Amino acid sequence: MTQKGVVVVAAIGNDGSNGMFTAGSPAVGRGVISVGSVDNWNITGQVANITLPSGAYRSVYVEDSNADKAPFVFESDIPIVAPLDATGSLLGCSEYPTFVNLTGRIALIKRGTCTFTVKVRFAQSAGAIGVLIYNNANGIMNAALDPAVNIPVAMLTADDGAFIINGILQGNGSGIGVVTIKSRKGAVSTFAAFTGGQMSSFSSFGPSPELDIDPVISAPGGSIWSTFPLSMGKYASLSGTSMATPYVSGTVALLKQARPNFSVNDIRKALMTSAKPLKDDNTGKLVHPYSSGSGLVNVYDAIMSRVLISPPTLTINDTNWGPVKDIPQLQSLGSVRWAVRSINVNNTDCTRGMLISLESTAANSISMYSANGTLSLTPRTWPAENTTVATAAAASSSTLPQVFTQTKSQYIPAGQSRNFIVYIVAPYGLQESDRWFYGGFLNFTLKWNQEPAPSGNYVVPYAGFNGNYRALDVMTSSAQSGLPALADANLSIIADSSQLVISKNTTAWLVYSIDVPTRVISATMLDNKNKTRGYLAYGYQEYNIRNLPNSGDSLSGAIITNKIYKDKEATVEIDVPQGKYHARLMALRPLGNPRNTCDYQIWDSPVFSVL
CATH class of the missing domain: 2.60.40 (Immunoglobulin-like)
Structure with a gap:
């Protein structure tokens, strides 16, 4: 389709809870604009009042996930319990012991390990009249349920789940009747989102099987208040990369209207290079491109762009091993993994020249594996939240990818183009046996003739594998x-x-x-x-x-x-x-x-x- 001049925008998928390599087809197709999800800055949704035995209460937002058949509406206070399943877990992934009676109560269950449907079915079989599932990560999402589920189900944040559990612990130990919930029909409010502007926990990770960067861009898709079928309440707050994708489709339409002569590749380049990389507040580094792509879409900058940068991403699926002789400051490193790439910057303004400067910023490195070598569904990051260095910023440069270029700035006359040759060194201070995927962003700053400085900022994400990717085992050990x-x-x-x-x-x-x-x-x-x-x-x-x-x-x-x-x-x-x-x-x-x-x-x- 893209080869025939059709812009294809596709959701990357909602399998982020399964970690890396979860980007789905057709999003990973060549030339496709694959889209990841960013959490909304404000959440509009149904309100529920939680009351503790101490008298304290809290208004929380919940997400109806089966609202057409069983809306999460309870006009009077209903007791909440946090039952332990047969394994002694709050995950609810196995049957509840016969002495656990949930009749007339709402079960609080933790997200993780098994599907939402499995959790709800076990609670439903034990007599629960509703289920609250609290997140095991920041943010909130919708629970995808099987049609066989016929009791109300809602999602809560991890903080709200902890709030309820603390309330239950304040009670008499029975966990019955000490915490209640009331959720009235039509009660809607807007709250500031704790995870606003961060990658949604459900958004699938790349890379593609060929190590290409996917998603290529991200957009708001977590907790989006939008129209809904009339029979199901007219409006709803929904989450998913399927909410982020139409946002980008609309962006493409605006860009195409403003730049009718842009080809499919031009549109893709303009969107990607004008995006804004996202910061990981936990590590102090930027979010890895295999999670966010180029970053948050920015339609204004894409439309106003007067440069086209090619390629818009750098995939490092093969690296050299040895000394980097072409860059004097790298010769002292000895043998390292490195790659050399060329970036072409085309000045599309036919009247003004520009000075363009190149810098780089490292992103998190991520791994599919825990320190003990087992597969990790939550990608491990470096720098880590609990890193042993004093701060994430103090991490040794040897543990981060490094970018070098012989020319950091160039003047590009009107209507002409220039190349930047960049050398990317893998983080040689990290163990290759840990199988890290590194990445970062090349940052281009533009200064146009007779215009205030700076007058434009653009990015090219890069990513690769810290080791011999071709030697990896495919089958689980x-x-x-x-x-x-x-x-x-x-x-x-x-x-x-x-x-x-x-x-x-x-x-x-x-x-x-x-x-x-x-x-x-x-x-x-x-x-x-x-x-x-x-x-x-x-x-x-x-x-x-x-x-x-x-x-x-x-x-x-x-x-x-x-x-x-x-x-x-x-x-x-x-x-x-x-x-x-x-x-x-x-x-x-x-x-x-x-x-x-x-x-x-x-x-x-x-x-x-x-x-």
Whole structure:
């Protein structure tokens, strides 16, 4: 579509709770304007009064998530309880013990681990007449629920959840009747948002499978007060990248109206380079481009822009290893990971020249993994909130990406263009084994002839991997998950495959999980001479995203039967002769060549029998 002159604007997705590599299609398509979500600065929504046993009360905002069938309306005070599930947790991800009676009460449950629907169903089965889910991160969002949920559900901030729990602890220990809530129909108010202007916790992270920066831009999408179907209350406060995306679509329309001669690429460049990077108040650094893209969209600056900067982002999907001989101040560093890129700045003003200066600002580095090497659904950042340095700003420059250029400023005559050559050094003070993704922003400041200074500020985000990205394993480590593995028809792992017999009436699964998106995964059956006989059912997949534990998509798999397929498309089925076999799973490593076996991560299953 973009190649045919159509501007495509697409939501990046709402899987931020699953961490990195959650950017969805079609947002990651080449030339697409992918959009992340920023929380609104003010939240308009339904008001609920919370009353504590001490007499103190608090007005809080809640978000109706199933309002068409069950609006969160309680005209009289209803007791709130914070029940512990069978595991002793407030997460509500398992059934409640039989002695937990929620009849006539509203259950307060913490967000996390399992889906909203699972939480509500367990509370509903225990007799709850409503559910309050409080966030496990800053901000607030809407709970996506299954149609089977038929009791009112609302979301609260983490602070409001803590407020209620403290109130319950003030009571007599029973947790019953000591804290109440009243939420009247049509009671609406506006509150200042604690997380206003910050990336929404639900907004999906990049990068794309090829390490491209996605989203490319962000816009308000958290707690947006907007029109709603008349039967559902006329107005509602909704959250999602699907709220941020139409904001950017409107921005594109305005830009196209002001600049009718702009091509699809010109529009994309103008929007991205005029955006405003977002600051992470926890670390003192800028938000990583894999979370925010270029930053918050700024339609005025995009329209008024008189420069086009190419490319609008720098993807560092391959780095040199060794000394940087071209930059004298870098020669003392010795061997480091570095990349060199060229940025073209085109002065589109045909009457005035300009002086343009280049500086850079480092963003957070982020990792998919915790310090102990396990996958982290909340990306770890450096500098961290609890960093051991005195302040985030005091972090050693060696732990941050650094940008150098031989020319920091250039004069560009009217209607002409100039190139900036930049050298980007990866944060060599961070352990490569921690698998950090680094990034930052190139900041261009413009001074036009006969105009006040400065008269324009533009950015180009850059991002890359601190290490050999091509060598990363795609499949989840067996030490962490026990996968890949053979499983029976009920997806229970088979401990002793020597007892597994595949026949006309018996099937099994080859199950696995993906940590890093991959272009190709194949699952085949090999005989006792290690010869490939054919593909398993669902044994060839392309452009696989990372498995998302929080969305119920934690496993992938292929089916093992007594029939296999000769072709990738599974159109030619053949019978498997009796004998001993094993399955082979091959996942193409990042940026690998599908035709090169050495570029695959390979796992061979234990031997099983086919009758």
